[in-house]
Amino acid sequence: xxxxxxxxxxxxxxGRFVPESLVPACLELEQAFNVAWNDPSFRHExxxxxxxxxxxxxxxxxxxxxxxxxxxxxxxxxxxxNHTGSHKINNVLGQALLAKRMGKRRFIAxxxxxxxxxxxxxxxxxxxxxxxxxxxxxxxxxxxxxxFRMKLLGAEVISVTSGARTLKDAxxxxxxxxxxxxxxxxxxxxxxxxxxxxxFMVRQFQRVIGDxxxxxxxxxxxxxxxxxxxxxxxGGSNAAGTFxxxxxxxxxxxxxxxxxxxxxxxxxxxxxxxxxxNFLQDESGQxxxxxxxxxxxDYPGVGPEHAYLAAIGRATYESVNDAEVLLAFQxxxxxxxxxPALEPAHALAWIxxxxxxxxxxxxxxxxxxxxxxxxxDVAEIMEILN
Amino acid sequence: MSDRTIGPLERPxxxxxxxxxxxxxxxxTGGLDDNWIDVVHALAEAGANxxxxxxxxSDPVMDGPIIQAASVRALExxxxxxxxxxxxxxxxxxxxxxxxxxxxxxxxxxxxxxxQSLAAANIAxxxxxxxxxxxxxxxxxxxxxxxxxxxxxxxxxxxxxRLVRICEASKGFVYAVGLLGVTGERTEVASSALVIxxxxxxxxxxxxxxxxxxxxxxxxxxxxxxADGVVVGSALIRRLLDGAGxxxxxxxxxxxxxxxxxxxxxxE
Ligand SMILES: Cc1ncc(COP(=O)(O)O)c(C=O)c1O
Numbered sequence: 178x179x180x181x182x183x184x185x186x187x188x189x190x191x192g193r194f195v196p197e198s199l200v201p202a203c204l205e206l207e208q209a210f211n212v213a214w215n216d217p218s219f220r221h222e223x224x225x226x227x228x229x230x231x232x233x234x235x236x237x238x239x240x241x242x243x244x245x246x247x248x249x250x251x252x253x254x255x256x257x258x259n260h261t262g263s264h265k266i267n268n269v270l271g272q273a274l275l276a277k278r279m280g281k282r283r284f285i286a287x288x289x290x291x292x293x294x295x296x297x298x299x300x301x302x303x304x305x306x307x308x309x310x311x312x313x314x315x316x317x318x319x320x321x322x323x324x325f326r327m328k329l330l331g332a333e334v335i336s337v338t339s340g341a342r343t344l345k346d347a348x349x350x351x352x353x354x355x356x357x358x359x360x361x362x363x364x365x366x367x368x369x370x371x372x373x374x375x376x377f378m379v380r381q382f383q384r385v386i387g388d389x390x391x392x393x394x395x396x397x398x399x400x401x402x403x404x405x406x407x408x409x410x411x412g413g414s415n416a417a418g419t420f421x422x423x424x425x426x427x428x429x430x431x432x433x434x435x436x437x438x439x440x441x442x443x444x445x446x447x448x449x450x451x452x453x454x455n456f457l458q459d460e461s462g463q464x465x466x467x468x469x470x471x472x473x474x475d476y477p478g479v480g481p482e483h484a485y486l487a488a489i490g491r492a493t494y495e496s497v498n499d500a501e502v503l504l505a506f507q508x509x510x511x512x513x514x515x516x517p518a519l520e521p522a523h524a525l526a527w528i529x530x531x532x533x534x535x536x537x538x539x540x541x542x543x544x545x546x547x548x549x550x551x552x553x554d555v556a557e558i559m560e561i562l563n
Numbered sequence: 564m565s566d567r568t569i570g571p572l573e574r575p576x577x578x579x580x581x582x583x584x585x586x587x588x589x590x591x592t593g594g595l596d597d598n599w600i601d602v603v604h605a606l607a608e609a610g611a612n613x614x615x616x617x618x619x620x621s622d623p624v625m626d627g628p629i630i631q632a633a634s635v636r637a638l639e640x641x642x643x644x645x646x647x648x649x650x651x652x653x654x655x656x657x658x659x660x661x662x663x664x665x666x667x668x669x670x671x672x673x674x675x676x677x678x679q680s681l682a683a684a685n686i687a688x689x690x691x692x693x694x695x696x697x698x699x700x701x702x703x704x705x706x707x708x709x710x711x712x713x714x715x716x717x718x719x720x721x722x723x724x725r726l727v728r729i730c731e732a733s734k735g736f737v738y739a740v741g742l743l744g745v746t747g748e749r750t751e752v753a754s755s756a757l758v759i760x761x762x763x764x765x766x767x768x769x770x771x772x773x774x775x776x777x778x779x780x781x782x783x784x785x786x787x788x789x790a791d792g793v794v795v796g797s798a799l800i801r802r803l804l805d806g807a808g809x810x811x812x813x814x815x816x817x818x819x820x821x822x823x824x825x826x827x828x829x830x831e
Contacts, residue, residue: 340621445671
């Protein structure tokens with residue numbers, strides 16, 4: 178995938194639609210990121226943390242039982258095996274190192290499911306930064322365990338009571354904090370969203386998923402790339418990182434959104450959270466709430482690069498409903514002994530459906546990013562299933 | 564500054580400024596209550612030099628809790644961009660009206676269509692706090708073609724060279740954000756408010772108004788030592804949320820008007 182234009186555009190999408198107070202900070206961040214990304218000592222420091230702290234490279238696992246049942250070869254990129262339990266740590270370690278380099282001591286983040294918040298609190302503890310995490314009040318309740326984890330890690334968790342009290346509103350309040358604190362504070366966005374350079378920067382920090390997986394898949398597939406590469410899409414960071422490794426392969430790229438938050442599937446172009454992208458909106462342009470079983474995908478927008486990949490047809494975006502997700506979740510537990518987070522269970526749910534309908538032909542090779550582990554969701558699922 | 568045309572928001576503001584008086588521009592959220600249009604009338608009678616009408620948006624990132632609450636209330640009443648614009652259409656309160664909203668609502672309608680419908684409603688200006696200069700060219704062109712003054716904002720973090728470019732591009736007045744932060748009441752005037760006003764005055768002949776955090780008459784006077792005027796938002800909206808109504812709103816703005824006029828009477 179190409180870098181964005183100088184104004185942060187992927188085609189018609191992206192840009193830097195922020196209050197004037199933040200424009201200089203975005204420019205400074207863009208510059209700092211570009212210098213760091215091209216600096217071997219920064220990359221070495223990051224790679225070292227990814228290897229010895231986060232536990233990379235993560236393996237690719239072939240699902241033997243499920244593959245047999247579905248008549249395909251299903252490979253999972255195991256981001257659930259990262260330290261803190263999801264792919265979020267890849268991005269956060271990069272941004273936390275960058276914050277230190279830029280001399281910012283206060284590190285703020287938004288979180289939905291709490292995975293990005295936990296990863297941020299973790300990196301802040303490791304690198305000696307002060308951490309504040311904004312989380313919608315609804316998510317604070319449904320992800321209690323992660324809230325407690327963040328506090329144990331020394332972060333302050335601020336419960337956001339504006340709007341629908343979920344991820345979108347947490348981003349709003351984090352942006353409001355940053356408008357007031359920009360001189361001393363680094364805003365660590367958790368997905369490929371926000372003003373330029375965030376969508377590009379976060380994709381670059383996450384591309385380790387796809388770059389590793391490309392090579393690992395080839396080991397399984399006699400040097401071939403998988404026919405289909407699948408990832409779930411909230412803001413789209415695990416998907417963007419995955420797709421980056423396969424963009425120049427012949428693989429079909431599929432992003433899976435929740436049916437109640439399908440910004441690429443059902444949204445229209447708009448300008449929110451610093452970017453021009455697709456958003457769920459009403460007829461006059463008010464942003465609508467996303468609803469799904471997984472807090473991490475409850476976002477009414479999507480990263481601008483995904484809006485672009487959809488527009489040019491390089492990736493397609495499908496959606497699944499909560500019931501399909503629950504079945505997929507249970508099926509992976511029972512057949513492979515892997516307890517996925519509800520977010521990547523969306524990706525699996527689409528695979529299960531597409532195998533049934535024949536959209537994925539028998540004999541296909543499919544690589545799916547398992548973006549996180551499901552421990553955080555067990556209490557919620559127990560309630561639903563009982 | 565030679566070949567620029569003077570727009571419908573700038574003309575009256577400039578005239579007052581040139582007469583030696585200071586400018587006061589109150590902000591009211593469109594559709595806040597049934598009587599919000601009465602509030603607009605009352606503010607004009609109380610001596611406002613222009614009125615900023617907020618078109619409420621679901622995700623107002625430049626706004627603090629008070630204007631957020633007002634936006635929620637207005638949206639819950641069924642307020643839409645179209646309803647605010649229709650209610651303003653044909654209104655003549657003797658001073659210009661500028662709308663303040665977020666880019667998505669303008670972009671959703673389409674820059675061209677929105678500029679035309681604002682102009683058709685006799686609206687003089689528009690303020691979009693999340694559309695910085697670098698992204699504003701298309702909107703500025705459409706606004707200009709429709710004779711809408713597209714006001715640009717500067718912030719305490721804006722570097723000098725950029726400040727010059729923003730002031731050159733701005734229409735109507737220059738909106739100087741007085742502090743680093745979102746809208747809301749503050750107990751004291753931030754020193755950054757005076758600094759940013761002074762920096763703008765050095766590079767532009769447009770009226771320079773300081774907004775964000777201006778909370779009472781005393782603060783308005785302090786700020787106007789450097790600025791040509793003030794925008795007063797949250798302090799007024801809090802009163803309206805508390806039920807002050809058109810009269811209470813007028814009383815509050817009259818107080819500021821009086822304080823400014825005592826310190827800077829006309830003709831000095
Ligand atoms: C495990 C997991 N996967 C996916 C996501 C969605 O984010 P993104 O689309 O940026 O990968 C989250 C967000 O919280 C998550 O925790």
